[in-house]
Amino acid sequence: MNYNNILIEKENGIALITINRPEKLNALNKATIEELHHGFGSLEKDAEVKVIVVTGSGEKAFVAGADISEFANFSVEKGTVLAAQGQEMLFDFVENLDKPVIAAVNGFALGGGLELAMACHFRVASDNAKMGLPETSLGVIPGYGGTQRLPQLIGKGRAMEMIMTAGMVTAEDAYRAGLVNHVVAQAELIEFTKGIAQRIMKNSGVAISKAIQSINANFKDGVNGFETEIKAFGECFGTEDFKEGTTAFLEKRKAVFPGK
Numbered sequence: 001m002n003y004n005n006i007l008i009e010k011e012n013g014i015a016l017i018t019i020n021r022p023e024k025l026n027a028l029n030k031a032t033i034e035e036l037h038h039g040f041g042s043l044e045k046d047a048e049v050k051v052i053v054v055t056g057s058g059e060k061a062f063v064a065g066a067d068i069s070e071f072a073n074f075s076v077e078k079g080t081v082l083a084a085q086g087q088e089m090l091f092d093f094v095e096n097l098d099k100p101v102i103a104a105v106n107g108f109a110l111g112g113g114l115e116l117a118m119a120c121h122f123r124v125a126s127d128n129a130k131m132g133l134p135e136t137s138l139g140v141i142p143g144y145g146g147t148q149r150l151p152q153l154i155g156k157g158r159a160m161e162m163i164m165t166a167g168m169v170t171a172e173d174a175y176r177a178g179l180v181n182h183v184v185a186q187a188e189l190i191e192f193t194k195g196i197a198q199r200i201m202k203n204s205g206v207a208i209s210k211a212i213q214s215i216n217a218n219f220k221d222g223v224n225g226f227e228t229e230i231k232a233f234g235e236c237f238g239t240e241d242f243k244e245g246t247t248a249f250l251e252k253r254k255a256v257f258p259g260k
Helices: 030-045 076-095 112-119 146-154 156-165 171-177 186-201 205-217 225-236 240-250
Strands: 006-011 014-019 051-056 061-063 101-105 108-110 122-126 130-132 168-170 182-184
Touching: 006 030, 014 030, 014 186, 030 076, 051 061, 051 186, 061 101, 061 112, 076 112, 101 112, 101 186, 108 112, 112 130, 112 146, 122 171, 122 186, 130 171, 146 156, 168 171, 171 182, 182 186, 205 225, 205 240
Parallel strands: 014 051, 051 101, 061 108, 101 122, 108 130, 122 182
Antiparallel strands: 006 014, 130 168
16 A cells, blocks of 8 residues: 555564654544554564554654544534544554554644554653643544543543643653653654664563453453453463473573564
């Protein structure tokens, strides 16, 4: 697939997806969501890729929100479909990828941009980043999972205030609230995030995939996360990664995981 709105670079097991609509502050329109879906899906199938990092082009914005011009005149029915399709195609899709996805938040992450960052497995922010869900100032609510993921990350009370006031928080505020894991200078953002990716890559990709599934299970209605963990734990014993990991430990050497 030829991409018009995203860039993909791959190096040493790390894939970097850059949302590339600088003239729109990387706002998410339908075409960009479709390209991201395809990009993430292709990287998940790529055996050479172990970790995915997603960021925005330029220094101003990760993603400044959804492209409001696309849905300003939507009906109730169209609005409902917009949210349902977007969640399925991108936000839930990213959250449930088998490979780790890290958001490198450079600049503004607003509305759908923050929702995309929250769908990633964790977040690193540049020190100039600002985050918020301003939808109520437009007469609507977050529709790409924001009302669900924000309380999971920072707690109900803080999430209520952020959504009701439509306000933004700084990178430091986001760090203190648990919304992001690290805050670094913008010039260091990508290399710092890749450094975390390299640490992840030293471990078993199969085990990491099982861990993602088990952690996510705790936040799904009707799913017993403990049972999911037990099943995934048992399945690890049948993998080549488990045999290599335990053998390497007993032989007092570093494991070289085959990813199987």
